[in-house]
Amino acid sequence: MLIRCLRIQGFRRFEEVELLLQPGFNLITGDNGSGKTTVLEALHLLAHGRSFRGRVRDGLVRQGDPALQVYVEWSQPDRPLRRAGLRHTGSAWGARLDGVDVQQLSQLCEALAVVSFEPGSHTLVDGGSEGRRRYLDWGLFHVEHGFMPQWRRYARALKQRNALLRQASGKAQLDAWEHELAQSGEALTQQRELYLSDLQRHLARLLPDLLPAAGTVELSLQPGWRRQDFALADALLLGRDRDLALGHTSVGPHRADVKFVLRDLPGREGLSRGQAKQLALSLLLAQAAHLADVMGHWPVLQFDDLGSELDRHHQRLALDVLAASGAQIVVTGTEPLPGLDAVAASVARFHVEHAHAQLLA
Numbered sequence: 097m098l099i100r101c102l103r104i105q106g107f108r109r110f111e112e113v114e115l116l117l118q119p120g121f122n123l124i125t126g127d128n129g130s131g132k133t134t135v136l137e138a139l140h141l142l143a144h145g146r147s148f149r150g151r152v153r154d155g156l157v158r159q160g161d162p163a164l165q166v167y168v169e170w171s172q173p174d175r176p177l178r179r180a181g182l183r184h185t186g187s188a189w190g191a192r193l194d195g196v197d198v199q200q201l202s203q204l205c206e207a208l209a210v211v212s213f214e215p216g217s218h219t220l221v222d223g224g225s226e227g228r229r230r231y232l233d234w235g236l237f238h239v240e241h242g243f244m245p246q247w248r249r250y251a252r253a254l255k256q257r258n259a260l261l262r263q264a265s266g267k268a269q270l271d272a273w274e275h276e277l278a279q280s281g282e283a284l285t286q287q288r289e290l291y292l293s294d295l296q297r298h299l300a301r302l303l304p305d306l307l308p309a310a311g312t313v314e315l316s317l318q319p320g321w322r323r324q325d326f327a328l329a330d331a332l333l334l335g336r337d338r339d340l341a342l343g344h345t346s347v348g349p350h351r352a353d354v355k356f357v358l359r360d361l362p363g364r365e366g367l368s369r370g371q372a373k374q375l376a377l378s379l380l381l382a383q384a385a386h387l388a389d390v391m392g393h394w395p396v397l398q399f400d401d402l403g404s405e406l407d408r409h410h411q412r413l414a415l416d417v418l419a420a421s422g423a424q425i426v427v428t429g430t431e432p433l434p435g436l437d438a439v440a441a442s443v444a445r446f447h448v449e450h451a452h453a454q455l456l457a
């Protein structure tokens with residue numbers, strides 16, 4: 097997909113800014129605090145329904161403004177120009193997609209595929225399991241139409257069971273919701289497992305180019321319960337007394353995680369911060385490549401401050417992979433990125449200053 101126009105209003109320091117993005121590489125430069133990350137954050141918010149740094153109510157709306165707005169126009173193969181807009185006050189939102197009001201933010205997420213790599217992305221590798229579940233489920237959401245209904249079913253059943261646990265309700269009600277939880281949870285887990293094996297193929301192909309020191313990689317799902325010993329229904333039943341004492345459900349796919357084993361590097365805890373970043377980048381690009389395979393076109397790829405996130409050597413490796421992809425790419429940095437001109441046929445350059453963005457000739 098190809099973003100043509102991105103307009104941001106009332107977002108952090110931007111009163112209003114518009115960028116007409118180009119195919120291939122788009123480089124946004126500017127001083128610290130000029131608003132480079134905010135540009136990527138705005139597109140990420142529209143495409144994911146959340147920011148990668150903080151909640152909307154925690155200060156994304158420009159001081160003194162009633163709401164932020166993000167509007168985007170994009171094209172994709174075999175479709176007329178598409179458009180989406182989001183308005184958020186910090187507590188309430190409204191959105192439109194192709195001229196029609198949107199009921200759920202997931203409709204925007206479904207339409208717009210954007211993958212972002214930013215200074216916090218290493219937590220995908222060395223942070224808590226929630227980020228890895230989100231990563232997994234975001235990819236599944238885009239490639240597997242049956243995933244979202246199953247996920248919603250599971251989330252609803254989980255909420256009900258947790259409420260019943262806290263009320264110490266009767267056995268019959270718990271039985272009913274556990275049945276629902278187990279059915280949707282097993283289906284969810286199967287989908288996650290299949291998706292991981294697809295990701296594994298893409299990651300195995302990309303890793304020698306992006307993180308050669310890793311050797312090979314094995315991805316595996318930790319489903320969130322002892323699946324080798326029990327069906328989820330049995331694990332829930334066995335854990336019921338403990339869960340009644342805890343007041344929440346302690347086993348199931350909401351506790352799942354992704355494990356990776358690298359042949360020539362240590363596990364999660366032993367990786368350097370830079371290696372965790374490189375692996376996170378590899379995981380994100382594997383996901384994007386898989387999406388491109390399934391959808392027939394690449395998601396938009398965003399890289400915040402790539403120049404200071406990776407050393408020169410690994411930057412060059414990443415840029416080679418990006419240039420070969422043919423995806424639309426937005427990169428930010430305080431300085432022009434060394435090596436970019438060597439890999440990219442053309443680069444659209446923007447400069448952000450005093451909360452304005454300008455396309456450089």
Ligand SMILES: Nc1ncnc2c1ncn2[C@@H]1O[C@H](COP(=O)(O)OP(=O)(O)OP(=O)(O)O)[C@@H](O)[C@H]1O
Nearest residue numbers: 108109127128129130131132133134155157158159
């Ligand atoms: N709610 C807000 N209202 C007004 N200004 C804000 C608000 N939130 C953040 N800002 C300002 O907006 C700017 C955000 O900058 P951003 O993080 O996008 O800059 P950057 O160009 O990525 O900087 P760096 O190079 O340091 O990463 C900062 O100057 C910050 O002080």
Ligand SMILES: [Mg+2]
Nearest residue numbers: 132133400401
């Ligand atoms: Mg920044």
